[in-house]
Amino acid sequence: MFHLPANLMFGFVRKQPSGLTILNVSVMNWFAVVACILFLVLSAGCLEQVTNKEVRAQRLDKQLICPVCPGETIDQSNVEVAKQMKDLVRFQLDSGWTDAEILGFFVDRYGQGILAAPPAAGFSLLVWLVPVVIFPMGLVSLILFIHFNRRKSALVASKTADITVDLSKYLPKVDKELGMSNRRYHHEE
Amino acid sequence: MADLGFILLVLSLVLSVYAVCVSIAGVKLGQHVFVTSGRYATFAVCGLLVFSTLVLVSLFVTHDFSVAYVAAHSNLAMERQFIWVAFYSGNEGSLLFIATALGVLSSMALVFHFNIDRTVLTYANVLNMLVLCFFVGIMIFLANPFQTLDFIPTDGEGINPLLTHYGMFIHPPVMMTGLICVTIPFSFAMGALIAGKTGDEWIKNSRWWGLVAWCLLGCGLLLGGWWAYTILGWGGYWAWDPVENSGFMPWLGLTAFLHSIMVQARRGMFRSWNVVLIICAFVLACFGMFINRGGPVPSVHSFGASNLGWMFLIFLGVVSLASLGLFAYRYSTLNSSNNLQSALSREAAFLANNLLLLFIAFVTLWGVVFPLISEIFQGETVTVVAPYYNKINGPAFLVLIFLMAIGPQLSWRHGSFRSLGRSMIFPLAAFITTFVLLLILGVWNLYAVVSYSLCAMVTASIVHEWWKGTCVRHSHGEFYVTAFMRLISSNKPRYGGYVVHLAIVMLALGVTGSSFFKQQIDVVLNQGDTVQIDQYSVEYVGIRENATTDRIAREVFLAISDQKNDLGMVTAVYDYYPAFRMASTKSGLRSTPIEDLYIIPSEFFDDGSVGFRININPMVWWIWISGPFLILGTLITLWPRESIPQVSAKET
Numbered sequence: 001m002f003h004l005p006a007n008l009m010f011g012f013v014r015k016q017p018s019g020l021t022i023l024n025v026s027v028m029n030w031f032a033v034v035a036c037i038l039f040l041v042l043s044a045g046c047l048e049q050v051t052n053k054e055v056r057a058q059r060l061d062k063q064l065i066c067p068v069c070p071g072e073t074i075d076q077s078n079v080e081v082a083k084q085m086k087d088l089v090r091f092q093l094d095s096g097w098t099d100a101e102i103l104g105f106f107v108d109r110y111g112q113g114i115l116a117a118p119p120a121a122g123f124s125l126l127v128w129l130v131p132v133v134i135f136p137m138g139l140v141s142l143i144l145f146i147h148f149n150r151r152k153s154a155l156v157a158s159k160t161a162d163i164t165v166d167l168s169k170y171l172p173k174v175d176k177e178l179g180m181s182n183r184r185y186h187h188e189e
Numbered sequence: 190m191a192d193l194g195f196i197l198l199v200l201s202l203v204l205s206v207y208a209v210c211v212s213i214a215g216v217k218l219g220q221h222v223f224v225t226s227g228r229y230a231t232f233a234v235c236g237l238l239v240f241s242t243l244v245l246v247s248l249f250v251t252h253d254f255s256v257a258y259v260a261a262h263s264n265l266a267m268e269r270q271f272i273w274v275a276f277y278s279g280n281e282g283s284l285l286f287i288a289t290a291l292g293v294l295s296s297m298a299l300v301f302h303f304n305i306d307r308t309v310l311t312y313a314n315v316l317n318m319l320v321l322c323f324f325v326g327i328m329i330f331l332a333n334p335f336q337t338l339d340f341i342p343t344d345g346e347g348i349n350p351l352l353t354h355y356g357m358f359i360h361p362p363v364m365m366t367g368l369i370c371v372t373i374p375f376s377f378a379m380g381a382l383i384a385g386k387t388g389d390e391w392i393k394n395s396r397w398w399g400l401v402a403w404c405l406l407g408c409g410l411l412l413g414g415w416w417a418y419t420i421l422g423w424g425g426y427w428a429w430d431p432v433e434n435s436g437f438m439p440w441l442g443l444t445a446f447l448h449s450i451m452v453q454a455r456r457g458m459f460r461s462w463n464v465v466l467i468i469c470a471f472v473l474a475c476f477g478m479f480i481n482r483g484g485p486v487p488s489v490h491s492f493g494a495s496n497l498g499w500m501f502l503i504f505l506g507v508v509s510l511a512s513l514g515l516f517a518y519r520y521s522t523l524n525s526s527n528n529l530q531s532a533l534s535r536e537a538a539f540l541a542n543n544l545l546l547l548f549i550a551f552v553t554l555w556g557v558v559f560p561l562i563s564e565i566f567q568g569e570t571v572t573v574v575a576p577y578y579n580k581i582n583g584p585a586f587l588v589l590i591f592l593m594a595i596g597p598q599l600s601w602r603h604g605s606f607r608s609l610g611r612s613m614i615f616p617l618a619a620f621i622t623t624f625v626l627l628l629i630l631g632v633w634n635l636y637a638v639v640s641y642s643l644c645a646m647v648t649a650s651i652v653h654e655w656w657k658g659t660c661v662r663h664s665h666g667e668f669y670v671t672a673f674m675r676l677i678s679s680n681k682p683r684y685g686g687y688v689v690h691l692a693i694v695m696l697a698l699g700v701t702g703s704s705f706f707k708q709q710i711d712v713v714l715n716q717g718d719t720v721q722i723d724q725y726s727v728e729y730v731g732i733r734e735n736a737t738t739d740r741i742a743r744e745v746f747l748a749i750s751d752q753k754n755d756l757g758m759v760t761a762v763y764d765y766y767p768a769f770r771m772a773s774t775k776s777g778l779r780s781t782p783i784e785d786l787y788i789i790p791s792e793f794f795d796d797g798s799v800g801f802r803i804n805i806n807p808m809v810w811w812i813w814i815s816g817p818f819l820i821l822g823t824l825i826t827l828w829p830r831e832s833i834p835q836v837s838a839k840e841t
Binding site for chain 1: 541
């Protein structure tokens, strides 16, 4: 991506961008940002598969709430009911039940409140759906904000001169300090 | 004695109302004397509240069980040092603590501020006093800590045994002070709005006090985690419990605010947005207090529970409406003096940071209130705890860490991919190296690998920045250490911020390690038995039982060794309190930066065997070590700037 001529692709580098490029630029920039985010989220989703029975049991423990202690999972809790439930989970795993069957068993007994996170179905779908909808909305409004702000700033900039003092003679000095003396400057205009 | 305490409370209410009235009158009538009087009234309120706190503490010390609160939260058998804990362990006492903290903080805010306009300062103080009136009023009319009983019981009920832990000396006070401290930056902002001084002056004060509150809340949360880790005996430190969340949300709001005001200070932008952010932070802090005081959600933090929830709900509503109304009224004066010029700029990165932080705060809030919504509309109880937040907030945190690496490298106004690319070479190399290295080492959990690589990337970018700056100074003839110190002190907000970023990286290391690579076994051991977990073998050596008046204390001794070395003994303590039918466990812990071996005795059988839960919690050490760095970073940031030496006319 860095090989592309930056001035062509991202018009804001030094020159004042024309109206059309602004739109293109913001789309390109945000494409890159979204790609980064997508990469992170997708790579986060690929979790390893678990076969070990005790690890599976502990994972289930963490998904079940202890019925008598508010807000604690049976993994955290030390009361008798929690211990019995833990034993039951292990027994069911030994009998070859799937995770979904085990969780379903407890939901039938105690209701949805027994699950540490509500299922993504029915009314409880909302708890998952709202964040999933809110985030893109926030992202879109952020992009729109930046887009319109940039257009405004371009309008303002076209009316006023950008730099009044020529600072370019200081740039090589700064670069020397930073050990980037090989950088070349394109003095445009 | 109890009457004295109550009278002090009434006096402080009267004086704070006086301070409010006289300050407003002073500003409106232009009478300087009135304003000064309001100022002194504030100091007096602070003194009265401190005095009243001392009265309550002395009632505890003298075991005056004629006072209901003392009888309910202490007894003769308890250790003396925990009297301080008992003082704020219940609803009334913690209200008194919060009121006192606010009294002290608002007096401090009157003294330590940045040459702010007198009107703004006065209005800010009025708001502080109004909040204080609310708390003192609640105590006087609804939850009097000095309420006496009709009879004098021979002994009190005692303190909740889970609270007899040294963490409790600091965690609750720091947390409560942090929550109430959010009032100060909020009232500086609102004071500026009321006075119509909507320039950039207020953010200096709000920033300073916001940082104080932020640091207090951060430390409070960490200490709470440490307490949970060492005493609650489930091997974790953070459960996304509603009350934990309610301390976490204002912290997130403040984090967003503290980042966003940098843009206002530097570029005069986001003026209205920053007001919204500080309102958010304060409203979230109020929401936290509402949840804490008998909020409608079940939580393990039922210590301060009461039936005052509705009062706090009303307070929350009034605060939100009033501040948003004020904001709307002054909205037209909050224009930005600049526009955002590029999506690839520091300003835009800060906006993205705000978006993510607010998103995390929103998800957390949504998770806390959703059970209520479900209850109301469906009549069905649901529980929302850890798995939900981990799934949704986890990725958001990762993106946030990514921003932490990239944001500080972006330049203000508009950056270019070329210069960004140049400054990102080193961090990106760190990312890729860590990524590949971890995969080669056989760490296949991609979530964790990405998290670690991002941590490496942030660290690399910070170290690179420091290194570059130090080298430049070194080339001017400074010794490396001096150069580094001078670099830090040359721009304290910036480099202090980097130290805080490093602390967050440490936190992320610990959280990642302990969430993904935790090992756990539950075993029953007889004396002399040995169990193997990973490379460790743990031997149950013996037990010492000791019954005192209020508890049965069991100390369990365990010998640990790995394949090569004997790693010594650890002691786990299991105290059972018959009166509360409750046990507090202090885990046997061997902590190293790589991993913690964490042993809790969970059950004692009649035949002498003991049930243990043994955990290996990788990298948890880093979570606790991040605390000092967080404080250090905040201190550097808060440290006043040296007066800039006058440049003589000849030089220019």
